[in-house]
Amino acid sequence: MNCIDCTFKSSATKFLSKGEIEELSHNCAHVEFKKGEKIFKESSFSSNIIYLKSGLVKVHILGPKNEQITKITKASAFLGLPTTFNEKVNKYSATALENCKVCFIDLEVFKHFIYKNGVFAYQIITELCKNEIDSFFRCLNRTQKQITGRVADALLFFYHDIYEEKEFILPLTREEFGNYIDTTRESVSRIINDFQKDGIIKIKNKKIKILKEERLINISEKG
Amino acid sequence: MNCIDCTFKSSATKFLSKGEIEELSHNCAHVEFKKGEKIFKESSFSSNIIYLKSGLVKVHILGPKNEQITKITKASAFLGLPTTFNEKVNKYSATALENCKVCFIDLEVFKHFIYKNGVFAYQIITELCKNEIDSFFRCLNRTQKQITGRVADALLFFYHDIYEEKEFILPLTREEFGNYIDTTRESVSRIINDFQKDGIIKIKNKKIKILKEERLINISEKG
DNA sequence: TATTTAATGTGATTTATATCACATTAAAAT
DNA sequence: ATTTTAATGTGATATAAATCACATTAAATA
Numbered sequence: 191m192n193c194i195d196c197t198f199k200s201s202a203t204k205f206l207s208k209g210e211i212e213e214l215s216h217n218c219a220h221v222e223f224k225k226g227e228k229i230f231k232e233s234s235f236s237s238n239i240i241y242l243k244s245g246l247v248k249v250h251i252l253g254p255k256n257e258q259i260t261k262i263t264k265a266s267a268f269l270g271l272p273t274t275f276n277e278k279v280n281k282y283s284a285t286a287l288e289n290c291k292v293c294f295i296d297l298e299v300f301k302h303f304i305y306k307n308g309v310f311a312y313q314i315i316t317e318l319c320k321n322e323i324d325s326f327f328r329c330l331n332r333t334q335k336q337i338t339g340r341v342a343d344a345l346l347f348f349y350h351d352i353y354e355e356k357e358f359i360l361p362l363t364r365e366e367f368g369n370y371i372d373t374t375r376e377s378v379s380r381i382i383n384d385f386q387k388d389g390i391i392k393i394k395n396k397k398i399k400i401l402k403e404e405r406l407i408n409i410s411e412k413g
Numbered sequence: 414m415n416c417i418d419c420t421f422k423s424s425a426t427k428f429l430s431k432g433e434i435e436e437l438s439h440n441c442a443h444v445e446f447k448k449g450e451k452i453f454k455e456s457s458f459s460s461n462i463i464y465l466k467s468g469l470v471k472v473h474i475l476g477p478k479n480e481q482i483t484k485i486t487k488a489s490a491f492l493g494l495p496t497t498f499n500e501k502v503n504k505y506s507a508t509a510l511e512n513c514k515v516c517f518i519d520l521e522v523f524k525h526f527i528y529k530n531g532v533f534a535y536q537i538i539t540e541l542c543k544n545e546i547d548s549f550f551r552c553l554n555r556t557q558k559q560i561t562g563r564v565a566d567a568l569l570f571f572y573h574d575i576y577e578e579k580e581f582i583l584p585l586t587r588e589e590f591g592n593y594i595d596t597t598r599e600s601v602s603r604i605i606n607d608f609q610k611d612g613i614i615k616i617k618n619k620k621i622k623i624l625k626e627e628r629l630i631n632i633s634e635k636g
Numbered sequence: 637t638a639t640t641t642a643a644t645g646t647g648a649t650t651t652a653t654a655t656c657a658c659a660t661t662a663a664a665a666t
Numbered sequence: 667a668t669t670t671t672a673a674t675g676t677g678a679t680a681t682a683a684a685t686c687a688c689a690t691t692a693a694a695t696a
Contacts, residue, residue, distance in 0.1 A: 273546070
């Protein structure tokens, strides 16, 4: 497989020279993961940068009490950056929520690109900055909104940021949904069923249709 | 003021060439802030990278319910990166908890260093990666530990990461302490007084002495 | 030094949400 | 198709922590 022909290039990789792309091709392993498979695991050794070419992934950490889904990431994005640059051991896990295509890029080669290609480095920095800000706000919402608001938030997130359609198949179990918004499966269950009773959404198992977006936005804002 | 003689250089800045340091000197404003002063403000415009040379700072965001102290940062560190690289508007505020020395570095010059100096860029990337991981774990603790554990955590943080002494002057009011660990001033008050009753710490207003570190570690781990 | 203002302490009460317990349904495996 | 297992729904109860209310103390200001 040659990276030149890859149609899933990251915003950073687009700025690599032909020679660099060639170098990348020789130091990049393409792997496919099925829904539910672990891409990498907390506490395991890693010396690769992991790039999600297509699919949907949950990034999760085992906390003092429960598993927490730190974020849900849609392609294309780098998954393993924060882990790999500081430590050889992964600080979190990533699991495929849909079938995924992933590249494992050799760390030294990636580092070399940063050293030699400033535009590439700048793109990476931009992505990391965005991640940090997003992470601040996710935490803020997790700690300061009531569950109803957090459920509304999550539904809007799937609509706006992931599927871009009012009707979608929720890629999480109720329990995972709980892990994503820091609550229990019971509370998630109760609240989405309340939403249905109020005509805000329609649910059939994992299939969800958003009927009244404004109400969800309102609930999300009121906390 | 010339940056060559500056004794507060960041790990990244150490890798700048003489010419680059010269360029930095002409595009860097040194400012001092007194305890309590705002260094920059959420929603205000910014086109500078902000570098904390000395002192202690709280980074905070106004959430849907309360002010949240996102993190407490000791010199030396960059304060304004995640904000400035993506948006022209600050997404959070920073306030001096002690008297601080700060540099405002022109964004374009900083960007130029990233483009031209790969080692500099790599250092910045490393710092950002570390920030993201830290931010994940802070959020995990905030959401999954009970207040007692979070208070213990915070006290150990001031001991280990900030003052490196068992006795220190808490740089926060009880209310700010609450904002830092997502609780109310009343709860903070109750718990640190309980800790005192149990002989774990000694408090006199803002002066705190850690008497039984192991107990605090234990409380922190039990959640 | 006196006076005002801000910060802190502490009990009583309320509340959001976790936990527990069990029924029901869907999905997977045989 | 049948059985087993996993996921979901829903009421009753428990609980950590917020909120309220007011007293006390420290710090700032006149």
